[in-house]
Amino acid sequence: MKVLRFALIAVFVALPVLGQDEEGPAQASGAGVDMTGKGYTAAYVMEVSTGRVLHAENEHMPLPTASMAKMMTLLIAMEEIREGRLKPEEFVTVSPRASRMGGSQVYLRAGSRWPIHNMIIAVKVQSANDASTVLAEKIAGSNENFAVLMNERAKELGLTHSTFYDPHGLPNSQNPKQINTMCPHDLAILGRELMKDPFMRKLSVVAEQPFKNNTLERIYNPNHLVNPRRANYMADATGIKTGYTAAAGFCVTASAKRHDMEVIAVVTGAKTAGGPNGSFANASRLMNEALVNYRIVTSAKKGTVVGEAQVTGGQAESVSAIVSADASALMRRGEEKNVKLTFNGIPVAAPVKKGQNVGTVIVQSGNETIAKIPAVAAADVPKQQWWRALWPF
Numbered sequence: 001m002k003v004l005r006f007a008l009i010a011v012f013v014a015l016p017v018l019g020q021d022e023e024g025p026a027q028a029s030g031a032g033v034d035m036t037g038k039g040y041t042a043a044y045v046m047e048v049s050t051g052r053v054l055h056a057e058n059e060h061m062p063l064p065t066a067s068m069a070k071m072m073t074l075l076i077a078m079e080e081i082r083e084g085r086l087k088p089e090e091f092v093t094v095s096p097r098a099s100r101m102g103g104s105q106v107y108l109r110a111g112s113r114w115p116i117h118n119m120i121i122a123v124k125v126q127s128a129n130d131a132s133t134v135l136a137e138k139i140a141g142s143n144e145n146f147a148v149l150m151n152e153r154a155k156e157l158g159l160t161h162s163t164f165y166d167p168h169g170l171p172n173s174q175n176p177k178q179i180n181t182m183c184p185h186d187l188a189i190l191g192r193e194l195m196k197d198p199f200m201r202k203l204s205v206v207a208e209q210p211f212k213n214n215t216l217e218r219i220y221n222p223n224h225l226v227n228p229r230r231a232n233y234m235a236d237a238t239g240i241k242t243g244y245t246a247a248a249g250f251c252v253t254a255s256a257k258r259h260d261m262e263v264i265a266v267v268t269g270a271k272t273a274g275g276p277n278g279s280f281a282n283a284s285r286l287m288n289e290a291l292v293n294y295r296i297v298t299s300a301k302k303g304t305v306v307g308e309a310q311v312t313g314g315q316a317e318s319v320s321a322i323v324s325a326d327a328s329a330l331m332r333r334g335e336e337k338n339v340k341l342t343f344n345g346i347p348v349a350a351p352v353k354k355g356q357n358v359g360t361v362i363v364q365s366g367n368e369t370i371a372k373i374p375a376v377a378a379a380d381v382p383k384q385q386w387w388r389a390l391w392p393f
Contacts (some may be wrong), residue, residue: 032249032269039277041249041269044184045286047294048192048255048262050330050371054290055265062161062181063268066243067104067127068253069169069180071187071194072150077120077135078197086139088117097143098133103170104222105130107215122211124203126219127242129168136167143167157193159186171245179247184266191240191253191264204239204255224273224280225254232280236291238262244273254283258291261330265290293333299341299363300327307343309358311381314350320378321345321358329363329370338365343375352381 035041035058042058053059080086091113099110106128108114116138122131136146143166150164161183165172172178182190194200207227211219224230225237236256243251249269256263265286270279300306300323308318321343331339345359352358356377363371 032271034271035269038282039270040267040279040282042184042266043268043282043286044188044266045290046185046188046192046264047290047330048195048264049296049328052330054263054294055286056185059185060161060183062163062183064245064248065169065180065182065187066245066248066251067129067169068182068187068241068243068251069150069164070123070127070132070167071190071241071253072153072164073132073135073146073167074120074123074200075190075194075197076139076146076149076153077116077123078194078200080139081116086116088115088120090116092116092119092134092138094130094134095137098130098137101129101133101168101170103129103168106211106219107213108134109214112213118211120199121203121209122219124200125206125209125221126211127222128219129170132168154186154190157189159189162186162190169243169245169248171247184268187253187266187268188264191255191266195239195255201238205237222273223252223254225252225256225284230274230280232274232278232284234284234287236287237284240264242273242279250279252279252283254280254287256284256287256291259295261291261294261296263287263290294330295333295336296328297331297336297339298326298328299339300361302326305378306341306361306375307345307359309345309375309377310347311352312347312349313384314352314381315384316381319348319352319358319381321375322378323361324355324374324376327361327363327371327373329365331365331370335365340364345375348377350381350383352377354378354380 033041044059045055094108094112096110104127106122108130119131119134122128136143140146147164154162164180165178205226208220222242224232225234236258238255240253250273251268254265265283267279267283272278304323305320307321309321342362358377359375361373361375
């Protein structure tokens with residue numbers, strides 16, 4: 001894909017004050033509601049590979065998304081590219097409506113033409129509202145039609161507390177009740193899905209890069225966690241998306257990876273972005289706590305023999321059972337010694353094919369089952385020849 005080939009230039013320098021999301025000043029009086037007593041409305045932490053919840057406060061409360069809604073816009077755009085319905089190198093013409101979008105933008109002129117991949121970069125790095133509208137209009141004809149796609153995709157992902165009206169997350173001055181909302185749990189699931197895309201993962205850690213038009217020379221990522229020049233920089237951070245409106249407060253869907261463990265943290269409704277009680281500091285604290293206190297424990301590697309499965313009517317009475325994938329589990333540090341692995345086999349009738357399911361490997365910590373992995377046959381077992389039953393010598 002051509003869009004994945006062009007060079008990304010990430011020169012880390014001091015960024016301007018946060019103001020390039022929809023988004024506004026670095027502090028906004030009255031933004032966000034402290035419902036936790038910790039300076040924010042809600043928070044959620046999830047380990048990526050297992051989906052295990054490590055922290056939750058008001059995690060199912062629908063709240064304004066601000067620019068974090070653009071994760072769904074980007075997800076749909078990248079899926080359109082993978083399906084061949086959208087080409088990253090094709091040009092799209094900026095509509096008058098897109099050119100008039102406020103807040104964070106890349107100042108696209110009506111009638112100007114841009115490659116789709118430039119619009120994707122503008123949305124992911126700069127959180128550009130005008131580029132979001134360009135993508136929505138290209139894919140669905142209008143912001144309103146695109147919102148239908150967003151809601152359909154949300155249902156497919158199992159996001160039960162999410163409602164979309166537009167691709168960008170700006171307040172709707174004509175109809176204030178039509179505002180994108182998602183709960184922290186849904187934001188984490190959406191962020192995990194978006195980060196499966198290699199290009200999105202690459203863009204998520206770009207602090208700034210060139211983007212030339214008549215107004216701009218460079219675009220900047222409002223996520224302080226990925227910028228070494230910011231006070232809230234986190235070396236392990238991998239993404240994902242920030243947001244701010246007066247109704248939403250300062251929000252972030254963040255991710256960080258240490259060794260083989262990655263977590264996603266959502267913090268919504270903070271009164272500031274920076275500082276010790278800001279959205280970034282809280283997200284960093286929550287992710288660091290998760291990465292320090294938990295680890296991925298592998299009890300058996302893929303292909304390890306874990307037992308014997310009984311075979312009826314075969315040339316052998318049993319077949320070795322092996323783990324079909326790494327028998328890994330997320331454990332709180334210090335509990336690794338309590339892990340035990342059990343093979344529960346199921347009787348199988350010959351012929352048995354190599355790789356056929358022959359039972360389950362259960363990983364337990366104490367009395368808690370923390371993982372179940374299919375076990376498969378390590379070899380073929382042909383069916384016993386019929387005459388052997390009459391002449392078993």
